[in-house]
Amino acid sequence: MPWVALAAYALFLALAFGLRSMVHYRRTGTSGFVPPSAAGPTEWVVGVLFGVALLSGVAAPCLQLAGILAPWHTLETAQARAAGGALYVAGLAGTLWAQFAMGDAWRIGVREAERTTLVARGPFRWVRNPIFSSMLVATMGLLLLVPNAVSALALLALLVALEMQVRWVEEPYLTRVHGASYRAYAARTGRFLPGFGRL
Numbered sequence: 001m002p003w004v005a006l007a008a009y010a011l012f013l014a015l016a017f018g019l020r021s022m023v024h025y026r027r028t029g030t031s032g033f034v035p036p037s038a039a040g041p042t043e044w045v046v047g048v049l050f051g052v053a054l055l056s057g058v059a060a061p062c063l064q065l066a067g068i069l070a071p072w073h074t075l076e077t078a079q080a081r082a083a084g085g086a087l088y089v090a091g092l093a094g095t096l097w098a099q100f101a102m103g104d105a106w107r108i109g110v111r112e113a114e115r116t117t118l119v120a121r122g123p124f125r126w127v128r129n130p131i132f133s134s135m136l137v138a139t140m141g142l143l144l145l146v147p148n149a150v151s152a153l154a155l156l157a158l159l160v161a162l163e164m165q166v167r168w169v170e171e172p173y174l175t176r177v178h179g180a181s182y183r184a185y186a187a188r189t190g191r192f193l194p195g196f197g198r199l
Contacts, residue, residue, distance in 0.1 A: 001081055001084075001145045001146065002060075002061035002062075002064045002065045002145075002146050003061070003065070004085075004145060005061040005142050005145040005146040005151075006058070006061040006062065006065075008088050008092075008141075008142060008145065009058060009061070009142060011092070012088075012092055012095075012138060013054075015092065015096060016092070016095050016096065016099065016135075017108075020032070020096075020100075020106065021033065023100075024104070024106055027104055028104055032106055032107050032108055033107075033108045033109065034107060034108060034109030034110060034111045040169075042164060042168050042169055043109065043110070043165075045164065046161045046164050046165045046169070049157045049158070049160055049161035049164070050157075050158070050161050052153070052154075052157040053139075053154045053155075053157040053158035053161060054154075056150050056151065056153045056154035056157060057139065057142060057151065057154040059150050060142075060146045060148055060150040060151035060154060061146045061151075063148070063150060064146055064148055069148050069149070069150060070148065071146065071147050071148050072147040072148060074147075075144060075147035076147065080144045080147065081144065081145060083141075084140075084141045084142065084143070084144025084145040085141065085145065086141070087137050087138065087140050087141030087144065088138050088141030088142055088145065089141075090134075090137055090138075090141075091134045091135065091136070091137035091138025091139070091140070091141055092134075092138050093134075094123065094130060094133070094134030094137065094138075095131055095134040095135055095138065097122060097123060097130075097134075098122065098123045098124070098131040098134060099131055101119065101121055101122030101123060101124060101130075102119050102124075102131075103117075103119070104116075104117075105117045105118075105119050110169055110170060110173050112173065115177055116177075118174070118177075118178045118181055118182060118185065120185055120189075124189070125189070126189060126190065126194040127189060127190050127191070127192060127193065127194055128166075128185070128186060128189050128190065128191055128197075129162070129170075129191060129192055132162045132165075132166065132192060133192045133193065135158065135162070136155070136158060136159060136162065136192070139154060139155045139158055140155060142154070143155050162192075166192075171186070171199070183199065186198065186199035187199055
């Protein structure tokens with residue numbers, strides 16, 4: 001289902017990045033994107049991995065459509081496609097829910113000088129990074145829709161990028177900014193899944 005996966009990927013990018021940035025700009029006058037000039041070396045590595053994930057996600061269905069890349073036939077089943085579609089829809093819905101639950105505190109990246117609100121409502125009541133968790137779920141869904149080595153690379157690159165971003169950039173930043181409040185929040189909520197990765 002490469003055409004379906006390509007359309008689904010485009011829809012995810014349009015809603016999770018395009019629409020959310022547009023709404024944020026109308027509310028705050030900024031896009032919510034932290035420019036590369038504000039990023040440190042870890043953020044640069046994370047940015048490269050995000051780029052690999054994005055490009056691989058687009059390339060996977062395109063290469064399969066062109067006949068350059070063969071799918072993994074063991075996952076070319078109706079059950080796998082149904083599971084992939086369900087995971088994608090759940091991941092997209094979860095991403096949008098978590099993004100809008102953040103309100104004006106939503107950002108892509110971290111600017112050290114900024115002091116945003118600590119959000120603990122909506123899905124953030126159970127998981128500290130529900131946007132990232134949902135992105136991984138959607139990407140797993142796309143892997144099942146287009147099961148090949150490049151879509152697997154997209155999932156792997158995204159997973160490593162998110163782990164690095166959360167552990168080495170966002171958690172230290174939030175601890176510095178919110179101190180005991182963040183530590184108490186992190187002690188009762190999971191990192192990506194409820195109950196797992198509590199600090």
